[in-house]
Amino acid sequence: MAVTQMGYNSIANSLKCPKCHHDMEKVTYEDITIDRCINCGGLWFDGDEADRLKRVPGSEVVDTGDPVKGRNYDSCADINCPHCGKVMEKSSDWKQVHIWYEICRDHGIFMDAGEFSDFKHETLFDWFRALIKGKRES
Numbered sequence: 001m002a003v004t005q006m007g008y009n010s011i012a013n014s015l016k017c018p019k020c021h022h023d024m025e026k027v028t029y030e031d032i033t034i035d036r037c038i039n040c041g042g043l044w045f046d047g048d049e050a051d052r053l054k055r056v057p058g059s060e061v062v063d064t065g066d067p068v069k070g071r072n073y074d075s076c077a078d079i080n081c082p083h084c085g086k087v088m089e090k091s092s093d094w095k096q097v098h099i100w101y102e103i104c105r106d107h108g109i110f111m112d113a114g115e116f117s118d119f120k121h122e123t124l125f126d127w128f129r130a131l132i133k134g135k136r137e138s
């Protein structure tokens with residue numbers, strides 16, 4: 001078992017990374033707690049946590065993994081939901097088709113290292129773009 005400074009309890013109920021199968025550590029930002037893989041830096045978001053965290057200023061600091069390493073894991077074949085073990089669907093944001101993440105419709109989504117920062121950044125950009133476009137059309 002991997003030794004971390006997180007203590008026994010958090011190891012006991014920690015998730016296993018769906019991509020590289022290392023332990024994931026709990027990372028809390030504001031009042032939102034997500035899971036981050038201690039090896040590949042991938043992030044697991046329960047339910048709508050990715051959307052909620054995206055709206056919190058400065059929350060991209062949770063995405064500390066190396067995006068280069070994260071991209072290597074992007075080519076990973078099927079991965080299974082860390083909660084229910086079902087094969088997760090590959091999905092992308094309709095506005096950000098370059099970002100591919102894995103989704104379990106019952107439990108949440110997994111992003112590789114660097115993808116959350118990208119997701120967050122692009123969404124702000126897209127939001128501004130939509131705002132400008134909206135103004136022009138009205």
Ligand SMILES: [Zn+2]
Nearest residue numbers: 017020037040
């Ligand atoms: Zn991992």
Ligand SMILES: [Zn+2]
Nearest residue numbers: 081084104107
């Ligand atoms: Zn699941």
